[in-house]
Amino acid sequence: MTARNHPLAATTYRPKTQVKTAVMIAPATGIKRQFYHNFATYLAENGFGVLTFDNEGIGKSLSTDLAKCDASLISWGRHDMPAVLDALQDEFADASYHLIGHSAGGQLLGLMPNYKAITSVFNVACSSGCIKNMDIPYKLKAMGFMDAFIPLANLTLGYTPADKVGMGEPLPRGVARQWREWCNGSGYIKTAFGKSIHTHFYDEINTPALWLGFSDDDIANSKNMDDMIRVFTKMPVEKRFLYPKDFGLSHIGHMRYFSSKTHTKAPELWQMAVDWLDKQP
Template sequence: MANFYSTDVTVICVDQFAIASTIYTPKKSLKGAILIGPATGIKRQFYASFAAFLAEKGYGIITFDNRGIGGSLTGSVSESDASLQSWGEKDMPAVLEHLKITFPNTNYHLIGHSAGGQLVGLMHNAKDFTSIFNFASSSGQLKNMPLPYAIKAHFFMNLFIPLSNTFFGHTKSQWLGMGEPLPKRVAQQWRAWCNSEGYVKASFGKTVHTHLYDELTTPSMWVNAVDDDIAINENVEDMLSVFTKIAAEKLTLSADDYALDEIGHMKFFSRQSQALWIHALNWLGKY
């Protein structure tokens, strides 16, 4: 019998947009509360096994779908005006506030996957996090990626996204096995940021006028995998360069060390990768 229960909830953002979320509530005494920030185009159900594991250990959890994705898509994806920036400035802050109301008077942690860790500096309430644990969060800078993967990445970003947006009004990323269909502005911003140094830094002073990237001093752990062609060490460093004051530790995992076939960019959160989850648990235990 599970030592937690889960409930689907709706989080209302500052602009009244409704975000589909799931709360995991432990039945034992609360150790802390965690926001799981999803990767670009990945639905919250992807993190269910990982969230259940942490809830079993006594942590309150919230998972969510960013606007334009999964349960947070209203109408046609081609009509969505979501952007990466709106995910960081509106969706994530609202989800954190809901987490704080649901589990008051405890420590709050971010566990970010790719974009879920990259966007934290756009959250006006990011200083409420006691700690940050990110997996595969990097700038995704195309010019640093190794061959032959760089060819695939350039094709997706610089050919597939513009063509798909032109012909369909959104990016059919699902055709390439890359999560849910992406709203046009999400894909456009993703492309622009991955073609630049420092990811979101490309929009500073343009569309991003207030942020906390140069203020956060939060203890953080940045985990990547040897077999991830996106969040390579150079791109992790490039992302960290935007967080000018953050206290960062780094850890690179190898699938061979855990008798796993792969970790890559996605498999850390897979049920088959439970051997890796001790790293998150140990980190949370320190904060």
């Protein structure tokens, strides 16, 4: 249950051994928790306790007509993610707690008032998503989605049917509106500082982090990764920018790191998460 008094759907993965390390997997914008099932199962098989969840307005965490849902990216970071971290601590007592963030799941960390409970961060495809840093032709696609599809859909439907254009689940209008605003500026959420965001922790977080990016990711390209990393002014970041061909893969992009097919062909990619977690206190 969040501070907004909203229940969130979540799934717990328990290893057979005693849990010393527990992980919350924070999803990308509009992505349901089932997407991370195989990866979460793999982590549990390696001895980690894991919690996946649907943000408010997504999947089983949608409890009203979507057009009436007032969730936003800000509420996801300020209310949903802290509630999940609290639940992770309840589920796995006497463990260390870690965040694995996919795209928005890593971006919104700086809104969490209880961030100090997190021992380390492992971010995948996490960046500012700044449109001006994208390459043609994807830049034109992003501009069409952000600057035409979202405003028109919000105006006519009261929400954004992102699923119709292959951009995840249908989105509450507040989520889609902020997504558009933040990707049209630099530093993603930084564009809202002093406007819709007056309290945040981006300048305080000094949690060690590993950020993975991929050369064929049109969204989280190297420039946009750096653009987002700069917002976390005190975070010690190890950035790994990887090339799919080096792992015998033709494509990873923004989403396929968590694919079981990716793991089958390149098991060392998921092993990076295990190795990172294993070396944390």
